[in-house]
Amino acid sequence: MKNIYFDNAATSWPKPPEMIDAMNRYNETIGGNPGRSGHHLSVEAARIIFETRELTAQLFNIDDPFQLIFTRNATEALNQVIFGMMKNDHHVITSGMEHNSVMRPLRYLEQNGLKVTVVPCFQDGSIDPREIEKSICSHTKMIIMTHASNVTGTIMPVKEVGHIAASHDIPFCVDAAQSAGSIPIDVEDMNISLLAFTGHKSLYGPQGTGGLYIKKGLENDLVPRMMGGTGSRSEFETQPDFMPDRFESGTPNAIGLAGLGASARFILNQGIDGIRSTELTLTTMFLDKARDIPGLRLYGPRKADLCTPVVSFTIDGISSSGVSQILDEKFSILSRPGLHCAPSAHRSINTLPGGTVRFSFGHFNTTDEISYATDAVTKIASGTIKGDAV
Amino acid sequence: MMSLQSYCVVLFKSVSHAMRAEKILKNDKIPFKIIPVPKSISSECGVCIRFTPEYKEDIEAVLNGTVEYSDIRELH
Numbered sequence: 001m002k003n004i005y006f007d008n009a010a011t012s013w014p015k016p017p018e019m020i021d022a023m024n025r026y027n028e029t030i031g032g033n034p035g036r037s038g039h040h041l042s043v044e045a046a047r048i049i050f051e052t053r054e055l056t057a058q059l060f061n062i063d064d065p066f067q068l069i070f071t072r073n074a075t076e077a078l079n080q081v082i083f084g085m086m087k088n089d090h091h092v093i094t095s096g097m098e099h100n101s102v103m104r105p106l107r108y109l110e111q112n113g114l115k116v117t118v119v120p121c122f123q124d125g126s127i128d129p130r131e132i133e134k135s136i137c138s139h140t141k142m143i144i145m146t147h148a149s150n151v152t153g154t155i156m157p158v159k160e161v162g163h164i165a166a167s168h169d170i171p172f173c174v175d176a177a178q179s180a181g182s183i184p185i186d187v188e189d190m191n192i193s194l195l196a197f198t199g200h201k202s203l204y205g206p207q208g209t210g211g212l213y214i215k216k217g218l219e220n221d222l223v224p225r226m227m228g229g230t231g232s233r234s235e236f237e238t239q240p241d242f243m244p245d246r247f248e249s250g251t252p253n254a255i256g257l258a259g260l261g262a263s264a265r266f267i268l269n270q271g272i273d274g275i276r277s278t279e280l281t282l283t284t285m286f287l288d289k290a291r292d293i294p295g296l297r298l299y300g301p302r303k304a305d306l307c308t309p310v311v312s313f314t315i316d317g318i319s320s321s322g323v324s325q326i327l328d329e330k331f332s333i334l335s336r337p338g339l340h341c342a343p344s345a346h347r348s349i350n351t352l353p354g355g356t357v358r359f360s361f362g363h364f365n366t367t368d369e370i371s372y373a374t375d376a377v378t379k380i381a382s383g384t385i386k387g388d389a390v
Numbered sequence: 391m392m393s394l395q396s397y398c399v400v401l402f403k404s405v406s407h408a409m410r411a412e413k414i415l416k417n418d419k420i421p422f423k424i425i426p427v428p429k430s431i432s433s434e435c436g437v438c439i440r441f442t443p444e445y446k447e448d449i450e451a452v453l454n455g456t457v458e459y460s461d462i463r464e465l466h
Binding site: 037040043242 | 403408410424436437
């Protein structure tokens, strides 16, 4: 049976053929260590990474590509920000819809004295920016918030919060793990000081790629999480203080970045508006049908234009993991059940401890797949199709 | 007296800066090549841009304000 892949918020699949070609070409014909050796394959590897840096910066309207550093994923970028910047006497504000990539580092530092305010969200995952502003105090050193929830897809009011942060001169860090490539991001217009993103979700790049944008000047307030060889200033035993080398120690994932560059070009060619419009069609179609299925409960905004192409639901009488298992075994529909590494978000939408079934659509899904899936969910909800014991 | 073999190099603090300069110089059609930093000069990053001395002013004009470089040296 053909796989119906609805787990794009975990990692997108399939990938654009251009990405695979770029990675194959890197493996077969380049393969040097970028910036280390000076021979022409090493230089070609560095050239590819530079190209990827420029293309990725273009996606987010980052003026100077050197202000964008590459990491393994959004989690590494967020850890770089939180551990690199927060001190014990600082205060940080975040939302009630965060992923554990934000909550776990914050809760860890809280034990050392960091003050953490989690601004509550409504049951659809949305937040009132005025509540964020009310939480600001003289020790507030950062506002950190997701751009879109990985559980409900709820798009957060990043521009409004960015404006608040800028007016109080507080750095604003955005977790774009779910939004980069799917909805427009403009670091200037949104007053974003730090933007953490991953390559393998809605940028359609390979796993093991991601990055962090750091507003010019702010790099001096960030202690690198890793130090080591950079291929530059090799005679010194101190870490370079300039971008991007300050935050890029060790041999990078050059083959992955070759792929990410091709994926960024794919996104730029398709246009984020074009991608968004396909995804809106799919999400709207699912929500319209799902609303009428007896025994199915939807969570989040339930309006496609208020979210990324992510929907969360439960079916009365069956656990979320049970539903996902039936979908996989009987229909080859691949979804993600449970808490999605975001207990805070599930607390906000009142789905602890059972969690939800999450469908996350992508550019390569079709309306036929949505019809097939809503039929499948209807059969499960009505009890027509049940899971096997073994 | 300038020897026939004399040439110039632009040194950069990182390979990223060298790559940015390469892209700009390619657009401006100034002849150059990328070489490993000669051992006789203390290394910044591992590669530099080599060109013939007659283009020194052109290269300075193009790079100033667009790419940060550490030094331009004339070698014999």
